[in-house]
Amino acid sequence: MPEHWETYALLCLSAFAAGVMNAIAGGGTLLTFPSLLTVVDARIANATSTVALVPGSLASVWGYRSELRHVRRWSWLLFWPSLFGGVVGSLLVTVLDEKYFRAVVPWLILTATLLFLFQPTIARLAGIGRPHAPPSAWTLTGVVFFQFLVSVYGGYFGAGIGILMLSSLALMGLSDIHEMNALKTLLAVVINGVSVAIFIYGNIVNRRYALVMAVAAIAGGYCGARLARRLNRNLVRWIVIAIGFVLTAYLFHKYWIAPSSSH
Numbered sequence: 001m002p003e004h005w006e007t008y009a010l011l012c013l014s015a016f017a018a019g020v021m022n023a024i025a026g027g028g029t030l031l032t033f034p035s036l037l038t039v040v041d042a043r044i045a046n047a048t049s050t051v052a053l054v055p056g057s058l059a060s061v062w063g064y065r066s067e068l069r070h071v072r073r074w075s076w077l078l079f080w081p082s083l084f085g086g087v088v089g090s091l092l093v094t095v096l097d098e099k100y101f102r103a104v105v106p107w108l109i110l111t112a113t114l115l116f117l118f119q120p121t122i123a124r125l126a127g128i129g130r131p132h133a134p135p136s137a138w139t140l141t142g143v144v145f146f147q148f149l150v151s152v153y154g155g156y157f158g159a160g161i162g163i164l165m166l167s168s169l170a171l172m173g174l175s176d177i178h179e180m181n182a183l184k185t186l187l188a189v190v191i192n193g194v195s196v197a198i199f200i201y202g203n204i205v206n207r208r209y210a211l212v213m214a215v216a217a218i219a220g221g222y223c224g225a226r227l228a229r230r231l232n233r234n235l236v237r238w239i240v241i242a243i244g245f246v247l248t249a250y251l252f253h254k255y256w257i258a259p260s261s262s263h
Contacts, residue, residue, distance in 0.1 A: 007038075007039060008212055010035050010038070011032075011035055011036065011039075011209055011212065011213050011216075012212055012213060012215075012216040013216070014031040014032050014034075014035040014213075015031075015032055015052055015053070015056070015212075015213035015214070015216035015217040015220065016216040016217065016219055016220035017031050017220060018030075018031040018032045018053055018056070018217060018220065019053065019056035019057075019059070019060070019216070019217040019218065019219065019220025019221035019222075019223070019224055020220040020221070020223055020224035020227070021220075021224065021243065022053060022056060022057060022060065022162060022185070022188070022221060022224065023056075023057075023060040023063065023181070023185065023220070023221050023222075023223075023224025023225040023227075023228055024181070024224055024227070024228045024236065024239055024240070024243075027159060027160055027162060027163065027243050027244075027246075027247045028053055028056075028217075029049055029050075029053070029157070029158050029159040029160075030159050030247060030250060032049040032052060032053060032213065032217075033045055033046065033049045033159070036048055036049055036206075036209065039206075039209070040206055040209070043093075043204055044204055044205065044206055046093070046157060047093070047195075047199035047202075047204040047205045048205050048206045048209050048210045048213075049213075050158060050192050050195045050196060050199060051195075051196050051199060051200065051205050051210040051214070052209070052210045052213035052214045052217055053192065053213075053214075053217050054189065054192045054193055054196050054214075055214040055215075055217055055218045055221070056214070056216075056217030056218050056219075056220055056221030056222075057185055057188050057189045057192065057217075057221055058189055058218075058221070059217075059218045059219075059221035059222040059225070060185045060221040060222065060224060060225040061182070061185050061186050061189055061225075062222065062225075063221070063222050063224075063225025063226050064178070064181065064182030064185055064186075064225050067176075067178050067179045067181075067182035068182045068183070068186060070176075070179050071174070071179050071180075071182060071183045074169070074172070074174070074183055075183055075186055075187070077140070077144065078143070078144065078147045078183075078187055079187075079190060081144050081145070081147040081148035081151060082147060082148075082151045082187045082190040082191050083151075083190055083191075083194060084148065084151070085147070085148040085149065085150065085151020085152045085154070085155060085191065086151045086152075086154060086155040086190065086191035086192070086193070086194035086195055087155065087194050087198070088151075088152045088155060089151060089152040089153060089154055089155020089156040089191075089195070090155040090156070090194055090195040090198040090199065091155075091198065092152070092155070092156050093155075093156055093198075093199075093204075094202065096156075102254075102255040103255065103256075105153070105157070105159075105160070105251055105255065106248055106251040106252040106255060106256065108153070108160070108164065109160040109163060109164070109244060109247050109248045109251060110244075110248045110252075112160070112163045112164040112166075112167040112244065113163055113167075113241060113244030113245055113247075113248060115167040115170070115171065116163065116166055116167045116170060116237075116240060116241060116244065117241050117244075119167070119170040119171065135172050135173045139171070139172060139173075140172070143168050143169075143171070143172045146164075146168045147165070147168065147187070150164045150165055150168070150191075151187075151190075151191045154188070154191040154192065154195075155191055155192075155194060155195050155198075158191070158192065158195075159247065159251070160244070160247050160251075161188060161191065162184050162185075162188065162240075163240065163243065163244045163247065165183075165184045165187060165188070166180055166181070166184055166240060169183060169184065177236050177237050177240075178228065178236070181225075181228055181236070185225070
């Protein structure tokens with residue numbers, strides 16, 4: 001496909017929107033990955049999308065800097081599972097057939113979205129999130145392990161890791177959606193930062209597209225973080241839930257319904 005200005009306009013627009021989307025709830029890969037598929041193959045599109053969106057996530061982290069001070073303890077707890085999981089997932093890109101992940105990803109996103117939807121009820125029934133009531137050792141262990149699994153998936157593809165992380169953070173007892181978003185964004189930078197290094201080393205990134213999209217993603221990420229901090233907390237929560245269900249529907253159609261109808 002000839003590289004006209006319309007191509008770059010499409011890629012930059014998708015990257016800006018993805019930066020905003022990632023700052024609020026995640027799922028920005030759903031915008032950049034399909035746009036890149038119009039110009040490169042799927043493997044390069046996956047890697048290029050990841051590289052392009054990391055700077056936007058960094059901009060979001062800066063936008064959430066005041067909220068991050070309140071979740072410093074959790075960021076240290078979840079840093080290592082995010083780092084090691086990201087390494088494992090990124091390396092899997094080169095050795096594992098993606099059909100296995102395709103089969104399970106829609107179910108993961110659906111489960112996470114439902115957990116986040118019913119989080120207030122679950123928290124009330126289980127006593128999670130009560131003031132000055134820290135989570136148990138078993139809860140922390142489960143969250144750390146879940147974060148590792150999310151990071152493996154995030155290193156492999158990454159669409160929807162924001163929804164998955166928000167659900168586990170809610171069950172861990174965090175109740176402020178803006179602080180949860182801040183921590184989620186920081187952990188996503190850790191996961192995808194590892195992927196960037198591995199993908200660039202493996203020479204599977206279109207650097208020209210990644211560069212122009214990164215600039216747009218930075219603007220979108222910062223604007224998204226500033227916007228999310230000013231929105232009503234319940235509105236942000238329902239935006240997260242809506243994105244989760246849209247993402248679920250898209251992935252079920254792409255990986256389950258469409259392949260069946262083609263036979």
